[in-house]
Amino acid sequence: MIKTEVIIGKLRLKNPVLVASGTFGYGDELIGTVDISKLGGIxxxxxxxxxxxxxxxxRIAETPCGMLNSIGLANIGVDKFINEKLPILKNYDTAIIVNIAAKRVEDYCEIIRRLENAEGVSAYEINISCPNVKEGGLEFGTNPSMTAKIVSETRKLTDKTLIIKLTPNVTRISEFAKICKDEGADAVSLINTIVGMAIDIRTRKPKVATVTGGLSGPAIKPIALAKVFEVFQNVDIPIIGAWCYGG
Known part of the structure; x- marks a missing residue:
């Protein structure tokens, strides 16, 4: 038989097939439609x-070979997830990797503290494509020092596998992957969506309310592959490849 098991830090996946954050909801919505237990993880x-x-x-617009989204991280919050979603998910034979987003380093840490006390969490994926409100909206993931701080501070709070989801909207993504490794991350996942824009030629207005959004879909797969290759060539760290829809 073919051995499909993958080990990343303390995370043991029975196979390397994961659903990307934002593409599968919280996991429970597709019970009965997909055999969740066949996945390596959610x-x-x-x-x-x-x-x-x-x-x-x-906040969604179709583009050639892709989709532009500006969902804005709409979600139920960590407490409701712990109380309503985890009790369902932990009954399935698959790893539960919780994606975390925040606008302050302190909030990343508080979310992990709450999840550490919950049963059923296998690992964390830290989304650093969020604007840092203390730094005037600059994305954490485009700032080397802030990337280092987030990884360092969250690493102190957990022994579970820590995965950092990197933004492709930088010049050299491998430099950020190296920072993640040096600060204690177990793996990186890449890529998140590409900043894009679409115009309605009839109204002459942007197709999403926020003007720009995240481009995903088949159009960005070649970019994702190039970013994965760059990190693989330069940093010795496990890589989870995704051309995903983001959170």
Whole structure:
């Protein structure tokens, strides 16, 4: 028989097939449609400390070979996830990797503290494509020092596998992967969506309310492969490849 098991830090996956954050909800929505237990693991939709309603509509637009989304990390919040979703998910034979998003380093840490006390969490994926409100909206994942701080501070709080989801909207993604490794991350996942924009030629207005959004779908797969290759060539760290929809 072919051995499909993959080990990343303390995380043991029976196979390397994961669903990317944002593409599978929290995992329980597709019970009965997909045999969840056949997956190596579920990466949840991004969770924030408090519930978020997300961005105003319109927030999805079709593009050639892809989709532009500006969901704004709409989610139920970490406490509701722990109380309502985890009790269901832990009954399935698959790893539960919780994706975490925040606008402050302190919030990343508080979310992990709460999840550490919950049963059923296998690992964490830290989404650093979020704007840091203390730094004027600059994305954490485009700032080397902030990337280092997030990895370092979250690493102190858990022995579980720590995966950092990197943004492709940088010049050299391998430099950020090296920072993640040096600060104690077990793996990186790449890529998140590409910043994009679409215009309705009839109204002459952007197709999403926030003007720009995240481009995903088949159009970005070649970019994702190039970023994975770059990190593989330069940093000795496990890589989870994704051309995903983001949180």
């Amino acid at each position: 990466v949840t939709k991004s969770l924030t400390l408090k519930p978020k309603i997300g961005n105003p509509p319109p």
